[in-house]
Structures are given as structure tokens and as C-alpha cells.
Amino acid sequence: MAEIIFITGGQRSGKSSFAQRMAEEKSENPIYLATAHIWDDDFRWRVKRHQSDRGEQWQTIEEEIEISKHDLAGKTVMLDCITLWLTNIFYQNKSDVDASLEIAQKEWDKFTAGDFTVIVVSNELGMGVHPENEMARKFADLQGWMNQYIAKSANRVQLMVSGIPVKIK
Template sequence: MAQITFITGGQRSGKSSFAQKQAEESSAAPVYLATARIWDEDFHQRVKRHQSDRDEQWTTIEEEIEISKHDLSGKTVLLDCITLWLTNIFYENKNDVNASLEIAKQEWDKFINQDMKLFVVSNELGMGVHPENELARKFADLQGWMNQYIASSANEVFLMVSGIPVQVKGISNDD
């Protein structure tokens, strides 16, 4: 079973940087599991920025949906991110929240059934402005429910606030 550290927070809160630092401190050869689907040029530039933050010690695997199909046993893995992974599942399931949530939970359960050290990045969508359209509200619900599901299986949970990690679950390293 995976040892899971779940890192969530708002946009540009420092989630990915914190997760990357934690993974690099845990392993000389971490794996970056990228879930992004490139939708437009702006997003392509965001992906390139993330790629430039990683050096040659990293192995990158790109996987939009089937995260469990990769054998990552014995590895330190940074999955970035749940929001993009859920977007891909939601899109493939024609924006059906219930079907998407069921598929995501099943895939997550298969994925974490490996012996790995896992750092997971996600977004807290429900802490901002209430979405004005139905599709956005449905996705925010999906994201919130999946975050709860992942956090329940995590050993540690951090909420990033303005670049500062606030531990909300797990044993603190402070004595």
C-alpha cells in the first residue's frame, strides 16, 4: 500500500513546489507522474515551466487517465495533479459527475495498491468564488468529493496557503 502525502490548496499557492521538494528529499530518483492534457498554448507554457523546474534526477511519465497501469512499486512518485486528471475523466465521461467520480475512485484504489511513497497535488476549488455556470459547479463538486476521498486514504495532508504548508492530517515532525 502506498504511503500518501496529499498536498492541496489554491492556484499558485506553492503546491507543486512543496511537493517537488518533498519528493526530492525522499529520493535521489523520483518519478513525476504528469496528468496534464495540453488544451491550449497558455497551458502548454505552464507545462513547460513545470518541466524546467525539474532536473535530470527525475523520470517523467505522462498519463492522462490510467494512472494505475504504471508499475511504480518501490518508487517515490509525485502525481501532479488530481485536478487535471479529473478534468480528463470528466471530459471523457461527457461531464457526468457520478460516472466520473466512480471511475476516479476505482482508478485511485488500484493505483494506491502499490508499495510507493506518493506525493499528490490537487486544487481546493471550493474555497474561491462560487462557479457561475452549471458545468463549473459540477466539476467543483467532483473535485471536492475526490479530494475528500484521497485525503481519507492519505497518511499526511497539507493545505498550502501563500506558499506555507499547513499540516491538517498526520504526525507533525516538530517535537
């Protein structure tokens, strides 16, 4: 079973940089498991900024949905991020929250059955602005339920607030 360190918080709260430092402290050659699908030029820029923050010691694996298919035994993995991973699942399942949650939970369980350390980055969408449309509300619900699912099995949970990690579990 994987050691799970769950780092959550609002947008631009410092989650990724905190997770990156933690991974670098745990391993000389951490793995960055990138779940992003690049939708537009702004997002491409964000991805490039994250890439430039990592040194050459990092190995990057890009995986939009099937995070469990990679052999990560004995490794330290930074999964960035659950929100983008869920977006891919939600989009693939035509915004069906129940089907997306079931698929995500099953894939998460397969993923964490391995023997490795995973530092997971996610967003607390429910702490921000109330979504203005039905699809956004459905996604916020999906995100909240999946965050609860991950946090329940996590060995450690950190909430990032204005760049400061707050220990939750």
C-alpha cells in the same frame, strides 16, 4: 499499500514546488506522474515552466487517465495533479459527475494498492470563486468529493496557503 501524502490548496499557493522539494528529499530519482492534457498554448507554457523547475534526476511519466497501469513499486512519485486528471475523466464521461467520481475512485484504489510513496497535488476549488455555470459547479463538486476520498486514505495531508504548508493530518 502506497504511502499517500496529499498536498492541496488554491491556485498558485505553492503546492507543486512544495511537493517537488519533498519528493527530492525522499528520493535521488523521483518520478513525476503528469496527468495534464495540453489544451492550448497557455497551458503548454505552464507545462514547460514546471518541466524547467525539475532537474535531470526526475523521470517523467505522462498519463492522462490510467494512473494505475505503471509499475511504481519502491519508487517516490509526485502526481501532479488530481484536478487535471479529473478534468480528463470528466471530459471523457461527458460531464457526468456520478460516473466520473466512480471511475476516479476505482482508478485511485487500483493506483494506491501498489507499494510506493506518492505525493499527490490537488486544488481546493471550493475555496475560490463560486463557479458561474452549471458545468463548472459540477466539476467543483467532483473535485471536492475526490479530494475528500483521497484525504481520507492519506497518511499525511498538507494545505498550502500563500506558500506556507499547514499540517491538516
